Amino acid sequence: MKLPIYMDYNATTPVDPRVLDAMLPYFQDKFGNSASRNHEFGWVAEEAVEKARDQVGSAIGASGKEIIWTSGATESNNIAIKGVAGMYRDKGNHIITQVIEHKAVIDPCKYLEQNGYDVTFLPVDKHGMVHPEQVREAMTDKTILVSIMHGNNEIGTINPIKGIGAVCKERDVIFHVDACQTFAKQPIDVEDMGIDLLSASGHKIYGPKGMGALYVRRKRPRVRCEPIVHGGGHERGMRSGTLNVPGIVGMGRAAELCVEMRVEELPRITALRNRLKDGLFARLPEIFLNGHPTERIPNNLNISFLYVEGESLMMGFSDIAVSSGSACTSASLEPSYVLKALGLGDDLAHSSIRFSIGRFTTEQEIDYTIERVCVAVEKLREMSPLFEMAQEGIDLSKVQWAAH
Numbered sequence: 001m002k003l004p005i006y007m008d009y010n011a012t013t014p015v016d017p018r019v020l021d022a023m024l025p026y027f028q029d030k031f032g033n034s035a036s037r038n039h040e041f042g043w044v045a046e047e048a049v050e051k052a053r054d055q056v057g058s059a060i061g062a063s064g065k066e067i068i069w070t071s072g073a074t075e076s077n078n079i080a081i082k083g084v085a086g087m088y089r090d091k092g093n094h095i096i097t098q099v100i101e102h103k104a105v106i107d108p109c110k111y112l113e114q115n116g117y118d119v120t121f122l123p124v125d126k127h128g129m130v131h132p133e134q135v136r137e138a139m140t141d142k143t144i145l146v147s148i149m150h151g152n153n154e155i156g157t158i159n160p161i162k163g164i165g166a167v168c169k170e171r172d173v174i175f176h177v178d179a180c181q182t183f184a185k186q187p188i189d190v191e192d193m194g195i196d197l198l199s200a201s202g203h204k205i206y207g208p209k210g211m212g213a214l215y216v217r218r219k220r221p222r223v224r225c226e227p228i229v230h231g232g233g234h235e236r237g238m239r240s241g242t243l244n245v246p247g248i249v250g251m252g253r254a255a256e257l258c259v260e261m262r263v264e265e266l267p268r269i270t271a272l273r274n275r276l277k278d279g280l281f282a283r284l285p286e287i288f289l290n291g292h293p294t295e296r297i298p299n300n301l302n303i304s305f306l307y308v309e310g311e312s313l314m315m316g317f318s319d320i321a322v323s324s325g326s327a328c329t330s331a332s333l334e335p336s337y338v339l340k341a342l343g344l345g346d347d348l349a350h351s352s353i354r355f356s357i358g359r360f361t362t363e364q365e366i367d368y369t370i371e372r373v374c375v376a377v378e379k380l381r382e383m384s385p386l387f388e389m390a391q392e393g394i395d396l397s398k399v400q401w402a403a404h
């Protein structure tokens with residue numbers, strides 16, 4: 001077994017060797033500009049780009065013609081949200097989203113809020129889920145867009161997209177879904193689920209970084225987005241700029257592989273995730289699963305280890321790469337906004353760790369992780385007076401702390 005172990009697949013994934021093989025010819029031999037219509041070099045590149053469009057489209061039951069290439073899902077989300085807001089401004093100025101979206105949805109919505117739009121950030125339930133009735137109740141005659149993610153990147157909860165899509169259809173409101181964590185890895189059908197716009201990212205599916213796609217429905221209804229980047233009018237005018245041909249080829253192949261491998265990969269990864277969960281829960285008291293108990297992406301396990309602090313815990317097993325819900329990304333010492341939105345107190349939010357596994361995770365790595373994490377938690381708890389008091393049956397919420 002090779003150390004360190006990678007358990008941060010919700011943050012990014014390695015490029016699959018088969019994806020890299022598909023990409024390599026397009027850097028040198030087949031380097032043409034896909035917009036060059038009058039020679040062989042251009043045609044070869046264009047053919048590859050169109051093939052990748054079909055690979056990405058067919059992963060979600062869409063046509064390749066409905067796929068727009070972008071620099072990543074952050075850009076896809078920006079085009080979807082700001083693009084619809086601009087294009088349908090005459091129809092209304094109200095947008096509905098929810099509090100635990102990725103920042104790449106939250107921030108464009110906040111930007112629009114500062115520019116005359118009205119944004120409803122729906123709350124989530126204790127599992128991090130949004131319900132179709134909430135969306136229905138929030139709608140007004142000014143609502144032009146609903147943006148709700150499929151699988152949450154931090155806690156793994158999967159939203160009832162089909163139900164929300166149906167609510168949007170009732171009111172003829174455009175429905176955007178950030179599907180970075182599920183695209184190609186789980187069955188998605190834009191027709192069946194009533195999705196009008198869908199964002200995907202290359203590097204979450206064993207493809208290249210800096211590569212994304214946006215599905216834009218072409219009929220029933222034909223959805224239009226005002227561009228953010230103006231230029232040569234590429235990508236149906238919605239995203240100008242010479243296409244990243246090797247990246248596109250990689251994203252297409254990555255999507256195709258995920259779909260092909262899904263039948264085998266979904267149960268395998270689910271079993272490994274459950275092995276990790278069961279191993280930790282069997283040995284450690286006072287630990288809690290964050291996110292939905294069943295409606296969750298199969299590769300994510302987010303756990304709060306009460307009485308230990310996430311960052312210190314991570315240092316206790318530095319040969320395993322995970323993420324913490326505490327303050328690692330901010331100077332503010334504020335725990336994750338996602339965990340706070342679930343109603344977790346600071347103690348639980350600060351003690352959370354996200355384990356996310358994937359295609360190259362092995363059973364041996366899972367067993368090693370269980371052992372390392374348990375030892376680290378036990379050691380930290382041994383030094384914790386709070387844990388000792390709790391074990392003695394003292395209700396910590398009733399303790400009068402001297403400092404107060």
Ligand SMILES: *Cc1c(COP(=O)(O)O)cnc(C)c1O
Binds near residue numbers: 010071153181210
């Ligand atoms: C990773 C991720 C993004 C951002 O994608 P990039 O391609 O890195 O810009 C957006 N939303 C979710 C849910 C993600 O997991």
